[in-house]
Amino acid sequence: MGVSIKDVAKKAGVSVSTVSRVLNNGKYVTDETSEKVMKAVKLLGYRPNIIARGLRTKKTNSVGLIVPDITNEFFAKLAKTIEENLNNNNYSLLLCNSGENEDKERKYIKTLLDKFVDGIIFISSGYDQNMHLFPDDLPIIAIDRKPNAKRVNFISSENKKGGYLATKHLIENGCSKILMLKDRKAVSPMNARLEGYRDALREYNMLFDEDMIIESEVELEYVKEKILKIHKRLEFDGIFAGTDLLAIGAIKTLLKLGYKIPKDIQVIGFDNVLTSQYYNPGLTTIAQRLSEIGERSASLMVDLIENGVKNTESKSYFLPVELIKRDTTR
Structure with a gap:
Protein backbone atom coordinates (compact mmCIF):
# COMPACT_ATOMS: atom_id res chain seq x y z
CA MET A 1 0.00 0.00 0.00
CA GLY A 2 1.29 3.47 -0.88
CA VAL A 3 2.24 6.24 1.49
CA SER A 4 -0.76 8.36 2.49
CA ILE A 5 -1.08 11.96 3.57
CA LYS A 6 -1.83 10.64 7.08
CA ASP A 7 1.59 8.94 7.13
CA VAL A 8 3.24 12.24 6.24
CA ALA A 9 1.31 14.07 8.97
CA LYS A 10 2.32 11.46 11.56
CA LYS A 11 5.99 11.59 10.50
CA ALA A 12 6.07 15.40 10.61
CA GLY A 13 4.09 15.61 13.85
CA VAL A 14 1.40 17.84 12.37
CA SER A 15 -2.24 17.52 11.33
CA VAL A 16 -3.42 16.24 7.94
CA SER A 17 -4.87 19.68 7.16
CA THR A 18 -1.47 21.28 7.79
CA VAL A 19 0.19 18.87 5.35
CA SER A 20 -2.51 19.68 2.81
CA ARG A 21 -1.93 23.43 3.21
CA VAL A 22 1.83 23.00 2.72
CA LEU A 23 1.42 20.86 -0.40
CA ASN A 24 -1.09 23.29 -1.89
CA ASN A 25 0.98 26.37 -1.07
CA GLY A 26 -1.59 27.48 1.45
CA LYS A 27 -1.25 30.38 3.88
CA TYR A 28 -0.83 30.40 7.67
CA VAL A 29 1.99 27.83 7.78
CA THR A 30 5.35 28.75 9.32
CA ASP A 31 8.60 28.10 7.46
CA GLU A 32 9.63 25.68 10.19
CA THR A 33 6.44 23.63 9.84
CA SER A 34 6.64 23.69 6.06
CA GLU A 35 10.22 22.42 6.23
CA LYS A 36 9.20 19.55 8.55
CA VAL A 37 6.39 18.52 6.22
CA MET A 38 8.55 18.59 3.09
CA LYS A 39 11.26 16.61 4.87
CA ALA A 40 8.68 13.95 5.78
CA VAL A 41 7.39 13.93 2.19
CA LYS A 42 10.91 13.31 0.91
CA LEU A 43 11.77 10.63 3.49
CA LEU A 44 8.57 8.68 2.89
CA GLY A 45 8.54 9.19 -0.89
CA TYR A 46 5.01 10.55 -0.78
CA ARG A 47 3.41 11.49 -4.10
CA PRO A 48 0.16 13.47 -3.93
CA ASN A 49 -2.73 12.34 -6.11
CA ILE A 50 -2.66 15.01 -8.79
CA ILE A 51 -6.11 14.24 -10.13
CA ALA A 52 -7.70 14.22 -6.68
CA ARG A 53 -6.01 17.52 -5.89
CA GLY A 54 -7.22 18.87 -9.23
CA LEU A 55 -10.79 18.02 -8.36
CA ARG A 56 -10.45 20.10 -5.19
CA THR A 57 -8.41 22.99 -6.53
CA LYS A 58 -9.63 22.82 -10.16
CA LYS A 59 -5.97 22.92 -11.21
CA THR A 60 -3.54 20.08 -11.99
CA ASN A 61 -0.59 22.12 -13.28
CA SER A 62 -0.54 19.97 -16.38
CA VAL A 63 -0.98 20.84 -20.05
CA GLY A 64 -1.74 18.48 -22.93
CA LEU A 65 0.10 18.70 -26.25
CA ILE A 66 -1.15 16.82 -29.33
CA VAL A 67 1.17 16.64 -32.35
CA PRO A 68 0.54 14.87 -35.68
CA ASP A 69 3.97 13.24 -36.02
CA ILE A 70 6.55 13.30 -33.23
CA THR A 71 9.18 11.74 -35.54
CA ASN A 72 9.06 14.88 -37.69
CA GLU A 73 11.89 17.19 -36.60
CA PHE A 74 9.65 20.26 -36.91
CA PHE A 75 7.09 18.95 -34.42
CA ALA A 76 9.72 17.38 -32.14
CA LYS A 77 11.52 20.70 -31.71
CA LEU A 78 8.25 22.50 -31.02
CA ALA A 79 7.33 19.92 -28.37
CA LYS A 80 10.74 20.21 -26.71
CA THR A 81 10.56 24.01 -26.54
CA ILE A 82 7.00 23.98 -25.21
CA GLU A 83 7.90 21.42 -22.54
CA GLU A 84 10.95 23.38 -21.37
CA ASN A 85 9.00 26.62 -21.07
CA LEU A 86 6.06 25.00 -19.30
CA ASN A 87 8.43 23.30 -16.85
CA ASN A 88 10.00 26.67 -16.09
CA ASN A 89 6.52 27.76 -14.99
CA ASN A 90 5.91 24.62 -12.89
CA TYR A 91 3.63 22.91 -15.40
CA SER A 92 4.11 19.37 -16.64
CA LEU A 93 3.45 18.32 -20.24
CA LEU A 94 1.40 15.33 -21.38
CA LEU A 95 2.51 14.60 -24.96
CA CYS A 96 0.25 12.76 -27.42
CA ASN A 97 1.13 11.70 -30.97
CA SER A 98 -1.98 11.50 -33.18
CA GLY A 99 -0.15 10.11 -36.21
CA GLU A 100 -2.27 12.32 -38.50
CA ASN A 101 -5.21 10.10 -37.51
CA GLU A 102 -8.63 11.54 -36.70
CA ASP A 103 -9.67 8.70 -34.39
CA LYS A 104 -6.41 8.82 -32.41
CA GLU A 105 -6.70 12.59 -32.12
CA ARG A 106 -10.24 12.23 -30.76
CA LYS A 107 -9.11 9.57 -28.29
CA TYR A 108 -6.24 11.73 -27.02
CA ILE A 109 -8.46 14.78 -26.58
CA LYS A 110 -10.81 12.70 -24.43
CA THR A 111 -7.88 11.20 -22.49
CA LEU A 112 -6.45 14.63 -21.70
CA LEU A 113 -9.86 15.88 -20.58
CA ASP A 114 -10.21 12.81 -18.33
CA LYS A 115 -6.87 13.73 -16.76
CA PHE A 116 -8.20 17.22 -15.98
CA VAL A 117 -5.41 19.08 -17.79
CA ASP A 118 -5.48 22.85 -17.33
CA GLY A 119 -5.24 23.47 -21.07
CA ILE A 120 -4.49 21.85 -24.42
CA ILE A 121 -2.04 22.91 -27.12
CA PHE A 122 -2.50 21.05 -30.37
CA ILE A 123 -1.36 20.82 -33.95
CA SER A 124 -4.43 19.58 -35.75
CA SER A 125 -4.42 16.49 -37.93
CA GLY A 126 -6.72 18.50 -40.16
CA TYR A 127 -9.98 17.09 -38.85
CA ASP A 128 -12.18 19.90 -37.55
CA GLN A 129 -14.78 17.29 -36.56
CA ASN A 130 -12.95 16.96 -33.24
CA MET A 131 -13.21 20.64 -32.31
CA HIS A 132 -16.57 20.17 -30.57
CA LEU A 133 -14.85 18.05 -27.91
CA PHE A 134 -13.07 21.04 -26.36
CA PRO A 135 -15.00 22.62 -23.44
CA ASP A 136 -15.71 26.33 -23.79
CA ASP A 137 -13.96 27.15 -20.51
CA LEU A 138 -10.73 25.23 -21.25
CA PRO A 139 -7.77 27.23 -22.63
CA ILE A 140 -7.01 25.95 -26.14
CA ILE A 141 -4.13 26.95 -28.43
CA ALA A 142 -3.70 25.72 -32.00
CA ILE A 143 -0.22 25.84 -33.54
CA ASP A 144 0.78 25.86 -37.21
CA ARG A 145 -2.49 24.48 -38.59
CA LYS A 146 -5.54 26.69 -38.16
CA PRO A 147 -8.82 24.93 -37.38
CA ASN A 148 -12.15 26.39 -38.45
CA ALA A 149 -13.06 27.53 -34.96
CA LYS A 150 -13.21 31.16 -33.89
CA ARG A 151 -12.75 30.50 -30.18
CA VAL A 152 -9.28 28.92 -30.48
CA ASN A 153 -6.10 30.93 -29.99
CA PHE A 154 -3.74 30.40 -32.93
CA ILE A 155 0.04 30.75 -33.32
CA SER A 156 1.84 30.21 -36.61
CA SER A 157 4.36 31.65 -39.06
CA GLU A 158 3.80 34.03 -41.95
CA LEU A 290 10.30 27.41 -34.07
CA SER A 291 11.75 28.24 -30.67
CA GLU A 292 9.80 31.48 -30.55
CA ILE A 293 6.59 29.71 -31.58
CA GLY A 294 7.11 27.20 -28.77
CA GLU A 295 7.93 29.89 -26.22
CA ARG A 296 4.95 32.02 -27.25
CA SER A 297 2.63 29.00 -27.06
CA ALA A 298 3.78 28.04 -23.56
CA SER A 299 3.68 31.59 -22.17
CA LEU A 300 0.24 32.24 -23.66
CA MET A 301 -1.07 28.98 -22.19
CA VAL A 302 0.22 29.86 -18.72
CA ASP A 303 -1.38 33.30 -19.05
CA LEU A 304 -4.71 31.80 -20.14
CA ILE A 305 -4.70 29.35 -17.22
CA GLU A 306 -3.60 31.72 -14.48
CA ASN A 307 -5.56 34.78 -15.57
CA GLY A 308 -8.70 32.94 -16.54
CA VAL A 309 -8.87 34.34 -20.07
CA LYS A 310 -11.67 32.61 -21.97
CA ASN A 311 -11.47 31.24 -25.50
CA THR A 312 -14.11 33.74 -26.59
CA GLU A 313 -11.29 36.32 -26.46
CA SER A 314 -9.07 34.29 -28.80
CA LYS A 315 -6.38 35.88 -30.96
CA SER A 316 -4.07 34.87 -33.81
CA TYR A 317 -0.32 35.47 -33.87
CA PHE A 318 1.87 35.20 -36.98
CA LEU A 319 5.64 35.19 -36.52
CA PRO A 320 8.04 36.46 -39.22
CA VAL A 321 9.91 34.13 -41.57
CA GLU A 322 13.33 34.60 -43.16
CA LEU A 323 15.07 33.49 -46.36
CA ILE A 324 18.25 31.52 -45.63
CA LYS A 325 20.51 31.37 -48.71
CA ARG A 326 22.69 28.28 -49.04
CA ASP A 327 23.96 26.14 -51.93
CA THR A 328 20.85 24.88 -53.75
CA THR A 329 20.10 28.24 -55.37
CA ARG A 330 22.44 30.53 -57.27
Missing part, protein backbone atom coordinates in the same frame (compact mmCIF):
# COMPACT_ATOMS: atom_id res chain seq x y z
CA ASN A 159 3.45 31.08 -44.32
CA LYS A 160 2.01 33.05 -47.22
CA LYS A 161 4.89 35.52 -47.07
CA GLY A 162 7.33 32.61 -46.90
CA GLY A 163 5.90 31.08 -50.08
CA TYR A 164 6.16 34.46 -51.77
CA LEU A 165 9.79 35.00 -50.67
CA ALA A 166 10.82 31.52 -51.82
CA THR A 167 9.27 31.88 -55.27
CA LYS A 168 10.55 35.44 -55.68
CA HIS A 169 14.07 34.25 -54.86
CA LEU A 170 13.91 31.60 -57.59
CA ILE A 171 12.53 34.08 -60.13
CA GLU A 172 15.19 36.68 -59.35
CA ASN A 173 17.83 33.97 -59.77
CA GLY A 174 16.69 33.26 -63.32
CA CYS A 175 14.06 30.53 -62.94
CA SER A 176 11.16 30.79 -65.38
CA LYS A 177 9.50 27.39 -64.93
CA ILE A 178 8.98 26.85 -61.21
CA LEU A 179 7.51 23.67 -59.84
CA MET A 180 5.85 23.67 -56.43
CA LEU A 181 6.22 20.41 -54.53
CA LYS A 182 3.70 20.34 -51.69
CA ASP A 183 2.53 18.01 -48.98
CA ARG A 184 -0.60 16.24 -50.18
CA LYS A 185 -2.41 17.07 -46.91
CA ALA A 186 -4.53 20.18 -47.42
CA VAL A 187 -3.43 21.82 -44.16
CA SER A 188 -3.54 25.60 -43.72
CA PRO A 189 0.23 26.35 -43.73
CA MET A 190 0.75 24.49 -47.01
CA ASN A 191 -2.25 26.23 -48.58
CA ALA A 192 -0.87 29.61 -47.45
CA ARG A 193 2.55 28.81 -48.98
CA LEU A 194 0.80 27.98 -52.24
CA GLU A 195 -0.94 31.37 -52.11
CA GLY A 196 2.44 33.05 -51.68
CA TYR A 197 3.80 31.11 -54.66
CA ARG A 198 0.92 32.33 -56.80
CA ASP A 199 1.35 35.92 -55.59
CA ALA A 200 5.01 35.95 -56.66
CA LEU A 201 4.19 34.54 -60.10
CA ARG A 202 1.50 37.19 -60.52
CA GLU A 203 3.86 39.99 -59.47
CA TYR A 204 6.38 38.94 -62.14
CA ASN A 205 3.70 38.42 -64.81
CA MET A 206 4.25 34.66 -64.94
CA LEU A 207 1.32 32.35 -65.64
CA PHE A 208 0.12 29.98 -62.95
CA ASP A 209 -0.09 26.38 -64.22
CA GLU A 210 -1.92 23.73 -62.17
CA ASP A 211 0.30 21.07 -63.75
CA MET A 212 3.28 22.63 -61.95
CA ILE A 213 1.73 21.88 -58.54
CA ILE A 214 2.87 18.42 -57.49
CA GLU A 215 1.51 16.78 -54.34
CA SER A 216 3.40 14.09 -52.44
CA GLU A 217 3.80 12.41 -49.09
CA VAL A 218 6.90 13.76 -47.35
CA GLU A 219 8.72 10.42 -47.12
CA LEU A 220 11.67 9.99 -49.49
CA GLU A 221 10.25 7.04 -51.44
CA TYR A 222 7.10 8.99 -52.35
CA VAL A 223 9.03 12.11 -53.38
CA LYS A 224 11.38 9.97 -55.47
CA GLU A 225 8.42 8.35 -57.22
CA LYS A 226 6.90 11.75 -58.04
CA ILE A 227 10.14 13.22 -59.40
CA LEU A 228 10.81 10.13 -61.53
CA LYS A 229 7.35 10.48 -63.05
CA ILE A 230 7.48 14.19 -63.83
CA HIS A 231 11.09 14.96 -64.77
CA LYS A 232 10.52 13.87 -68.40
CA ARG A 233 6.92 15.04 -68.64
CA LEU A 234 7.42 18.57 -67.28
CA GLU A 235 10.10 21.13 -68.03
CA PHE A 236 11.23 23.04 -64.94
CA ASP A 237 14.32 24.89 -63.76
CA GLY A 238 13.26 25.62 -60.18
CA ILE A 239 11.48 23.84 -57.34
CA PHE A 240 9.81 25.45 -54.35
CA ALA A 241 9.24 22.63 -51.89
CA GLY A 242 6.68 23.19 -49.15
CA THR A 243 8.94 21.57 -46.55
CA ASP A 244 12.66 20.88 -46.21
CA LEU A 245 12.03 17.13 -46.26
CA LEU A 246 10.27 17.41 -49.61
CA ALA A 247 13.15 19.54 -50.92
CA ILE A 248 15.82 17.08 -49.79
CA GLY A 249 13.91 14.15 -51.30
CA ALA A 250 13.68 16.01 -54.62
CA ILE A 251 17.38 16.94 -54.61
CA LYS A 252 18.54 13.38 -53.84
CA THR A 253 16.45 12.05 -56.73
CA LEU A 254 17.51 14.76 -59.20
CA LEU A 255 21.20 14.24 -58.40
CA LYS A 256 20.83 10.51 -59.08
CA LEU A 257 19.19 11.36 -62.40
CA GLY A 258 22.27 13.37 -63.35
CA TYR A 259 20.98 16.91 -62.80
CA LYS A 260 23.34 19.46 -61.29
CA ILE A 261 22.02 21.50 -58.35
CA PRO A 262 21.77 24.51 -58.65
CA LYS A 263 23.21 24.74 -62.20
CA ASP A 264 20.37 22.82 -63.89
CA ILE A 265 17.63 23.09 -61.29
CA GLN A 266 17.47 25.39 -58.26
CA VAL A 267 15.67 24.18 -55.15
CA ILE A 268 14.38 25.96 -52.06
CA GLY A 269 12.70 24.40 -49.03
CA PHE A 270 10.69 25.62 -46.05
CA ASP A 271 11.23 25.25 -42.26
CA ASN A 272 15.05 25.39 -41.80
CA VAL A 273 15.11 22.15 -39.82
CA LEU A 274 18.50 20.98 -38.58
CA THR A 275 18.78 18.45 -41.41
CA SER A 276 18.68 21.24 -44.00
CA GLN A 277 21.65 22.95 -42.35
CA TYR A 278 23.89 19.87 -42.52
CA TYR A 279 22.67 18.40 -45.80
CA ASN A 280 25.10 18.55 -48.72
CA PRO A 281 24.51 20.65 -50.76
CA GLY A 282 23.32 23.10 -48.10
CA LEU A 283 19.63 23.73 -48.60
CA THR A 284 18.36 27.23 -49.29
CA THR A 285 15.18 27.53 -47.26
CA ILE A 286 12.62 29.70 -45.52
CA ALA A 287 13.29 29.68 -41.78
CA GLN A 288 10.51 29.56 -39.23
CA ARG A 289 11.12 30.74 -35.67
